[in-house]
Amino acid sequence: MDKPPLLVLVGPTAVGKTKLSLSIAKAWNGEILSGDSMQVYKGMDIGTAKIRPEEMEGIPHHFIDIVRPDQTFNTADFQRRARETIAEIASRGKLPFVVGGTGLYIESLVYGFEFSEGGADEAFRREQQAFLEAHGELALHARLREIDPASADRLHPNDHRRVIRALEVAHLTGIPQSEHLARQRRESPYRLCLLGLAMEREELYRRIEERVDQMMAEGFLDEVKRLLDEGYGRELPAMQGLGYKELSACLAGELGLEEAVALLKRNTRRFAKRQLSWFRHMREIHWVEAGSGKNFSKQMLEIDAIIAGKINR
Incomplete structure (x- = not known):
């Protein structure tokens, strides 16, 4: 059976994926699926650099504004729903096109990861949360580094939910989460x-x-103030996202505004560095250089040639 085609564009935050994705989608009759773990949340627009409806240039976009900030949405949810959406887009003769910067979301989808990491242990999670509150995020992250250095390198200390999940996987299975990921089947179910x-x-x-x-x-x-006023507490995973965490601390009087903005810029730079590190380890990526000195038309010709060689084979 012939594999369905799937086009994917990845890259760090602020690199220019949105603008480029619109040109590619128009040229290749595509529909865009957001591969960003924060853009799924309703009402979280500015801080996630979410594309506005009037900016979409008639290109359908999926996986934007699909859950409330207090609802859970994880990698397995994304993979399951994206598979269904890709099949539906392809059935209409359009090209499914995933655009985003959340490495685990992208990799789980394009390589068909299986999520069987031992289920859940709520008591263990509560223990780790209590340890976090008592000793801080650096101490929790140090726990992870002891048992799973590769996951510790991948996860930032302030990504509490994923740090606790990595600890939980090792606790439940006796195998580091990074090893579970490394064992995954690396053949894509798509013509990628x-x-x-x-x-x-x-x-x-x-x-x-x-x-x-x-x-x-x-x-x-x-x-951020509106979200807090609507009852979305700082402890929610969505409110721990980049920018929301720093500005929530500012609104709570823990940081001055200048300090919060400086911290956000620093944390965003570090996040972009981690994104690049993740994507650099993914095989089969065709890298395209962007920047103010690059000719956009020439860049599009280069991209069209790459897509034609992969999708039309």
Whole structure:
């Protein structure tokens, strides 16, 4: 049976995936699935750099605004729902096109990961949460590094939910989560074309700083205040996302606004570095250089040739 085609564009935050994805989708009759773990949440718009309906240029977008911030949505949920959506898009003769920066979401989908990491242990999770509250995120992260250094390298200390999950997997199965991932079948169920967008680090960091300033000018602080006022507490995984965590601390009087913004810029730079590290380890990615000095038309010709060679084979 012939594998269905799947086009994927990955890259770090602020690299320019959104603009490029619209041009590619129009050229290849595609529909876009967001592969961003934060854009699924309703009402979290500015801080996730969510594309506005009027900016979509008529291209259908999926996996944006599908759950409330207090609802759980994990990698397995994304994989299951994305598989269904990809099949539906392909049945209409359109090209499914995943665009995003959440490495585990993308990799689980394109390589068909199986999620059988031993279920759950709520008591163990509560123990780890209590340890976090008593000793802090660095101590919790150090626990993970002792038993699973590869996962510790992949996960930031402030990603409490995933750090606790990695500890839980090792606790339940006796095998580090990183080893579970390494054992996964690496053959894609799709006729896959993986594109990666990258740029010089200095320019990327400049874009990140400009994006944070733009978010603040657009009312990011008001967005966070509204979410808190609506009852979405700081402890929720969604509210631990980049920017929401720092600005929630500011609104609670724990950080000054300047300090919170500086921290957000630093954390976003570090996040982009981790994204690049993740994607650099994925095989089969065709990397395309972006940046202010690049010719967009030439870039599109290069991309079209890559897609034609993979999707039309």
